[in-house]
Amino acid sequence: MEKEPALTLHCVRKNGRREETKLSLATLTEAREVAQRILRLGGSLYEEVDICTENGAIETVHNADHATLPEVLLIEDNAGDALLVGQALVDSPAPVHLHIARDGEQALQILREPDYKPDLVILDLNIPKLSGYAVLASYPLRKTTPVVVFSASQNESDVDRAYSLGAREFVRKPMDLDEYKTAVSGMVQKWTNPNNTATLAL
Numbered sequence: 725m726e727k728e729p730a731l732t733l734h735c736v737r738k739n740g741r742r743e744e745t746k747l748s749l750a751t752l753t754e755a756r757e758v759a760q761r762i763l764r765l766g767g768s769l770y771e772e773v774d775i776c777t778e779n780g781a782i783e784t785v786h787n788a789d790h791a792t793l794p795e796v797l798l799i800e801d802n803a804g805d806a807l808l809v810g811q812a813l814v815d816s817p818a819p820v821h822l823h824i825a826r827d828g829e830q831a832l833q834i835l836r837e838p839d840y841k842p843d844l845v846i847l848d849l850n851i852p853k854l855s856g857y858a859v860l861a862s863y864p865l866r867k868t869t870p871v872v873v874f875s876a877s878q879n880e881s882d883v884d885r886a887y888s889l890g891a892r893e894f895v896r897k898p899m900d901l902d903e904y905k906t907a908v909s910g911m912v913q914k915w916t917n918p919n920n921t922a923t924l925a926l
Contacts, residue, residue, distance in 0.1 A: 731746075731747040731752070731755045731775060731776070732744060732745065732746050732747065732775075732776045733745045733747060733755065733758065733759060733762070733773055733774070733775060733776075734773065734774040734776060735762055735770050735773050736770060736771050736772045736773065736774065737769055737770055737771070738769065738770070738771055752775065752783065755775045756775065756783075756785060759773035759775060759785040760785060761814055763785065764813070764814060764819065764820075764821065764822065765810045765813075765814070765822055772784050772785060773785045793819055793820055793821040794818075794820045794821070794843040794844065794912075794916035795820070795821050795823065795840075795841070795842045795843050795844075796813070796820045796821065796822050796823070796842060796843065796844045796845075796846065796912060796916065797823050797824075797825060797831070797834065797835070797842040797844070797845045797846070798822060798823070798824045798825070798846045799824075799825045799828070799831040799845065799846065799847045799848060799851060799856065799859060800824065800825075800826070800846070800848045800851070800874075801826050801827055801848070801850075801851045801852055802848070805848070805897070806824055808901070808904055808905070808908070809822070809846070809908050810822060810824075811905065812904070812905035812906075812908035812909050813908065813909070813912065815905065815909070816908075816909040816912060816913070818909075818912065818913050818916070818917075820843075820844075820912055820916060823842070826851075826852075827851050827852040827853040827854070828851050828852065828853045828854025828855060828856070828858055828859045829853040829854050830853075831847075831851075831854075831859050832854065832859055832862055832863070835859075835863055835865070841865070841869070842869060843869070843870075843915070843916045844869070844870055844871075844872065844911075844912060844915045844916050845863070845866075845869060845870070845871040845872070846872050846874050846908075846911065846912075847859060847860060847871055847872065847873050847874065847891070848873075848874060848875055849873060849875045849877060849882060849886070850875070850876075850877075856873065856875070856886075857885060857886070857889060860873075860886065860889040860890060860891060861889050861890075863890075866889075866890040866891075867890065870892040870893070870915040871890065871891050871892060872891065872892060872893045872894075872895060872911050872915060873886045873891045873893070873894045873895065874895050874897060874907075874908075874911070875894070875895075875896065875897060876896065876897045877896070878896070882894075892915065893911065893914075893915070895907055895911055
């Protein structure tokens with residue numbers, strides 16, 4: 725039986741730098757799926773991914789749809805939660821472009837970039853450097869860009885405070901994995917749907 729050629733991914737960053745990753749995948753179809761996932765979850769880091777085989781063939785997967793996809797900013801310091809949100813969005817029927825901030829200061833730095841206007845902000849309250857409350861209170865576009873608090877807190881005072889600072893919705897993080905993914909997919913579909921008038925300024 726003929727041995728499958730080895731596959732290598734060359735992830736091309738915005739600055740032109742290449743990151744090489746060798747794969748143990750058996751088929752080009754699997755490699756394409758991995759490349760698409762890298763482009764969707766890699767924030768705005770990558771322009772394209774080249775799939776290379778041992779025989780010299782190259783197939784390029786472009787980040788061409790990035791500009792047309794809804795932009796979602798996840799503000800979450802827990803790597804496990806960030807991974808779960810990313811997986812939920814990969815499996816979601818409505819594709820989005822996900823950008824992740826790991827703390828409150830980084831989140832505000834991203835949100836204050838003049839060319840960055842997310843369609844949805846998913847905000848954890850318990851984050852380093854600046855709390856989720858501080859980010860929410862300091863974000864000037866929260867009246868036009870929906871901010872959904874996604875928190876493990878069971879405290880009703882946290883819910884009331886989040887709404888008083890301009891959050892559009894407060895979603896508690898489910899413990900069940902499937903329920904977690906359903907919650908993420910639901911909030912993204914609800915708030916990035918252009919036909920949803922609830923996303924308009926209150």
